[in-house]
Amino acid sequence: MKAKTFKGGIHPHDCKHYSNKAAVEDFPAPEKVIIHLSQHIGAPALPIVKKNDVVKKGQKIAEAGGFVSIPMHSPISGKVIQIAKFPHPTGTIQQAIEIENDGKDEWFSKLKDEENYFNLSVDEMKNRIKNAGICGMGGAGFPTHVKLSPPENKPIDMIILNGVECEPYLTSDHRLMLERPEEIIAGLKLIMKIVSAKRGFIGIELNKKDAINLMKEKLKNEKNLNVVPLKLRYPQGAEKQLIYAATKRKVPAGGLPMDIGAVVQNVGTAFAIYESIRFQKPLINRITTVTGDIVKTPKNLRVPIGSSMSEMLDFCGGTNEEIGKLISGGPMMGFALPQIDTPISKTSSGIVFLSKKDVDTVHEQPCLRCGRCVDACPMNLVPTFLAETVRNGMYEEAKKMNINDCIECGSCSFVCPSHIQIVQWIKVGKLEVGKLAKKANEK
Numbered sequence: 397m398k399a400k401t402f403k404g405g406i407h408p409h410d411c412k413h414y415s416n417k418a419a420v421e422d423f424p425a426p427e428k429v430i431i432h433l434s435q436h437i438g439a440p441a442l443p444i445v446k447k448n449d450v451v452k453k454g455q456k457i458a459e460a461g462g463f464v465s466i467p468m469h470s471p472i473s474g475k476v477i478q479i480a481k482f483p484h485p486t487g488t489i490q491q492a493i494e495i496e497n498d499g500k501d502e503w504f505s506k507l508k509d510e511e512n513y514f515n516l517s518v519d520e521m522k523n524r525i526k527n528a529g530i531c532g533m534g535g536a537g538f539p540t541h542v543k544l545s546p547p548e549n550k551p552i553d554m555i556i557l558n559g560v561e562c563e564p565y566l567t568s569d570h571r572l573m574l575e576r577p578e579e580i581i582a583g584l585k586l587i588m589k590i591v592s593a594k595r596g597f598i599g600i601e602l603n604k605k606d607a608i609n610l611m612k613e614k615l616k617n618e619k620n621l622n623v624v625p626l627k628l629r630y631p632q633g634a635e636k637q638l639i640y641a642a643t644k645r646k647v648p649a650g651g652l653p654m655d656i657g658a659v660v661q662n663v664g665t666a667f668a669i670y671e672s673i674r675f676q677k678p679l680i681n682r683i684t685t686v687t688g689d690i691v692k693t694p695k696n697l698r699v700p701i702g703s704s705m706s707e708m709l710d711f712c713g714g715t716n717e718e719i720g721k722l723i724s725g726g727p728m729m730g731f732a733l734p735q736i737d738t739p740i741s742k743t744s745s746g747i748v749f750l751s752k753k754d755v756d757t758v759h760e761q762p763c764l765r766c767g768r769c770v771d772a773c774p775m776n777l778v779p780t781f782l783a784e785t786v787r788n789g790m791y792e793e794a795k796k797m798n799i800n801d802c803i804e805c806g807s808c809s810f811v812c813p814s815h816i817q818i819v820q821w822i823k824v825g826k827l828e829v830g831k832l833a834k835k836a837n838e839k
């Protein structure tokens with residue numbers, strides 16, 4: 397199978413065998429859910445319910461906090477227990493709405509099936525996406541209605557669906573492509589209609605040949621839609637790398653995909669878009685992989701948003717040994733969590749449980765100037781110098797070296813023989829450069 401790719405990047409073990417054969421199972425509605433107000437990029441949502449309010453499944457419980465924001469809905473029927481701070485899947489503590497399940501499973505408004513959904517106006521489609529509270533479900537969490545509203549001077553001619561799932565361990569997108577291909581394709585066509593794009597691609601890596609073949613079969617009579625098989629390489633699922641791999645178009649430094657006429661959406665987001673437009677279904681559940689070498693029965697679960705990771709692990713039979721590390725998301729770009737009773741969010745593609753022996757405890761050594769981090773960087777940066785300038789507090793210098801172009805993929809840290817936490821230094825540097833820019837604007 398002829399396959400494409402991008403420059404740079406790395407080849408970590410994909411570790412997908414734990415869960416890639418596990419068909420999606422429904423995780424039963426839990427006794428309580430915790431719905432965070434910030435599950436996306438942009439302003440947090442604003443609660444419109446209070447303690448002791450009775451809510452139904454699918455009912456809006458928080459309004460979007462601005463244009464770049466999304467509303468939240470209850471995935472269960474029940475009672476609001478409190479609005480308070482809870483552990484967040486990013487490892488922080490943030491404001492959320494806790495709801496206790498009444499076990500009635502009553503919908504706020506029965507889902508409609510609008511068979512002629514494709515003939516709706518573009519404005520109505522965008523409204524339905526906005527009201528459903530959809531954000532990028534591959535991890536980035538950018539509000540989808542905003543991404544699908546590019547300015548008029550940025551015409552979009554192609555949509556790329558991201559079925560790459562290059563993070564080790566995760567298999568939720570893979571299973572979705574195998575089990576719901578028609579709905580994903582319907583979502584792709586809706587996105588194309590919304591932004592008037594003429595061509596659509598679905599990028600999938602070669603470790604998902606079954607999904608590539610299935611999607612090719614489903615698209616065999618479609619003139620403008622194609623599957624793009626991609627070689628295995630991390631971080632191919634990052635927007636700029638995927639666009640280059642699939643089309644050879646380059647997003648300019650500091651630019652966005654829309655600058656070169658492209659919009660990228662995750663396959664899970666395309667599925668949610670389809671459900672929001674056809675059934676007016678709010679985003680209240682998602683598929684999340686529960687996996688890792690110590691999980692007794694790794695699974696792909698369709699889970700109500702706000703379910704506890706701890707209960708999801710119990711549903712998978714628990715672990716065979718003590719947990720060494722819990723990661724929300726994949727091991728490359730995910731967040732190590734201190735607490736297992738953290739709820740999942742709209743961007744939780746997976747939770748990974750690693751044993752103590754898998755957890756890296758080696759100590760940092762001086763830089764060898766070997767250049768491996770430079771070869772691995774998909775953004776053509778010089779990670780070793782960036783880390784050094786940040787370590788020495790030289791933030792202006794780091795800015796000049798385009799630190800903000802770093803996509804925090806962690807490839808540099810992964811290949812470093814001296815175990816230098818390069819990406820952690822770069823993250824610190826980006827925050828400091830942001831503070832400098834803010835200060836300059838205030839003057």
Ligand code: SF4
Pocket residue numbers: 772773774775776777778779801802803804805806807808809818819822
């Ligand atoms: S510098 Fe940034 S973009 Fe380059 S490899 Fe490191 S984390 Fe990835």
Ligand code: SF4
Pocket residue numbers: 762763764765766767768769770779780808811812813814815816818
């Ligand atoms: S990979 Fe590590 S040791 Fe090699 S140049 Fe980069 S920072 Fe230095």
